[in-house]
Amino acid sequence: MLSGLHPSLPFIKGRGEVYCRGCLGNNLFSALDLGDLPIANELLFFQGSIIEKFPLHLRVCLDCELGQVADVVTPERIFRDYRYLSSMSTTFLKHASDYVSKRVQERMFSTGDWVLEIASNDGYLLKNFLPFGIKVIGVEPAENVAEISRKLGIQTISEFFSSQLAGKLLLEYGYPKLIIANNVMAHVPDLIDFVKGLNILCGPQTQISIENPSLANILVGMQFDTIYHEHYSYLSASAVARISKLHGLHLFKVEELSIHGGSNRYWLNSISSSNFTDSSVDRISKFEVECGLFNAEEWGNYSSKVTKILNDFLAWLRSGEDNRQRIFGYGAAAKASTILNSIEVDPNLVIAIADVSLEKQRRFMPPHGIRIIAPEELFEEKPTDVLIFPWNIKLEIAKYLRSNLGGEVRLWCAIPEMHQVEPE
Numbered sequence: 001m002l003s004g005l006h007p008s009l010p011f012i013k014g015r016g017e018v019y020c021r022g023c024l025g026n027n028l029f030s031a032l033d034l035g036d037l038p039i040a041n042e043l044l045f046f047q048g049s050i051i052e053k054f055p056l057h058l059r060v061c062l063d064c065e066l067g068q069v070a071d072v073v074t075p076e077r078i079f080r081d082y083r084y085l086s087s088m089s090t091t092f093l094k095h096a097s098d099y100v101s102k103r104v105q106e107r108m109f110s111t112g113d114w115v116l117e118i119a120s121n122d123g124y125l126l127k128n129f130l131p132f133g134i135k136v137i138g139v140e141p142a143e144n145v146a147e148i149s150r151k152l153g154i155q156t157i158s159e160f161f162s163s164q165l166a167g168k169l170l171l172e173y174g175y176p177k178l179i180i181a182n183n184v185m186a187h188v189p190d191l192i193d194f195v196k197g198l199n200i201l202c203g204p205q206t207q208i209s210i211e212n213p214s215l216a217n218i219l220v221g222m223q224f225d226t227i228y229h230e231h232y233s234y235l236s237a238s239a240v241a242r243i244s245k246l247h248g249l250h251l252f253k254v255e256e257l258s259i260h261g262g263s264n265r266y267w268l269n270s271i272s273s274s275n276f277t278d279s280s281v282d283r284i285s286k287f288e289v290e291c292g293l294f295n296a297e298e299w300g301n302y303s304s305k306v307t308k309i310l311n312d313f314l315a316w317l318r319s320g321e322d323n324r325q326r327i328f329g330y331g332a333a334a335k336a337s338t339i340l341n342s343i344e345v346d347p348n349l350v351i352a353i354a355d356v357s358l359e360k361q362r363r364f365m366p367p368h369g370i371r372i373i374a375p376e377e378l379f380e381e382k383p384t385d386v387l388i389f390p391w392n393i394k395l396e397i398a399k400y401l402r403s404n405l406g407g408e409v410r411l412w413c414a415i416p417e418m419h420q421v422e423p424e
């Protein structure tokens with residue numbers, strides 16, 4: 001099992017030495033320093049609770065091109081009681097079922113093939129394989145979430161994925177035909193061990209499919225609110241190609257996806273069995289260089305733009321207060337925490353934040369304790385303005401809010417800059 005602060009992987013150790021999580025080099029530059037922030041998904045039980053803050057500082061490695069923040073919090077602290085269920089979003093559910101249909105249409109599977117999903121969450125994706133009679137195994141460390149998936153009939157192992165677990169799986173089940181690792185590599189402190197684990201399970205016929213928001217979108221799309229302590233690594237095609245190659249894997253294709261406001265799907269296979277590289281790998285890697293992803297000066301300009309967005313956001317909130325607007329938030333997600341805590345928003349500027357998660361309702365967003373309420377309470381509160389924090393599913397949320405709040409309420413997103421949102 002992984003532990004948070006690896007003695008073998010001292011990302012930041014004494015005397016301020018900084019090591020890269022991808023290649024163990026120390027050739028990193030500062031990309032964006034957001035200061036000391038609370039852990040994004042740790043909501044408060046009481047308004048006055050004492051909260052811990054940790055540095056949130058994005059750095060980029062010039063050797064392997066990985067973006068990263070220090071692993072100041074352990075995965076156990078973050079994921080043992082995880083509150084995020086993939087099935088809560090219809091957008092993610094459709095994305096998952098489309099993905100499985102495509103693989104089945106491609107006739108990827110023969111009798112006896114099996115599929116492994118790492119961070120299988122509540123079974124939102126793997127359940128789509130079951131009607132086709134394809135064997136699946138999920139790895140999901142959050143016990144409360146794994147249990148939901150088991151109830152759907154999905155064999156689920158409640159552990160963190162590691163090279164050790166990969167060895168055990170290989171011994172018991174052989175090579176999987178497909179390994180899926182969506183939105184998980186960002187959360188892994190010991191990235192090298194994770195990639196070694198992928199390589200152990202990557203047989204001659206295995207394909208590995210990894211989805212993750214792209215570092216390029218943080219830069220080009222101003223998505224700095226996707227930086228939080230739980231996201232240790234920020235991937236790019238260039239970084240995935242380099243780091244996987246160090247451990248026997250080959251990046252043969254990259255697909256650009258609209259999900260999560262711009263993700264990449266990286267396709268890997270074994271170096272020993274690969275003889276093909278799609279043109280997408282070169283094209284996207286070139287774009288990453290051209291947009292300045294590995295250029296300290298470009299990130300310096302970016303930091304100034306982030307400061308302006310945060311100042312504009314705060315000014316907008318204050319003018320709302322002056323004009324007696326009733327401003328609420330929607331979606332008490334990590335994104336909300338990053339942007340609100342970056343400017344330490346006063347709780348009276350945002351009256352409350354609505355969220356569908358029963359686990360989040362009745363809690364408070366740090367640092368000052370903005371109330372989290374049920375959507376039904378929001379509808380009764382008659383807001384004049386609602387800020388949608390999960391901009392990656394803003395249209396889905398806008399449609400829901402518009403149908404429940406009527407046509408008068410103004411719907412907003414703060415990223416990439418303050419703008420009004422209308423459902424399609």
Ligand SMILES: [Zn+2]
Nearest residue numbers: 020023061064
């Ligand atoms: Zn590196």
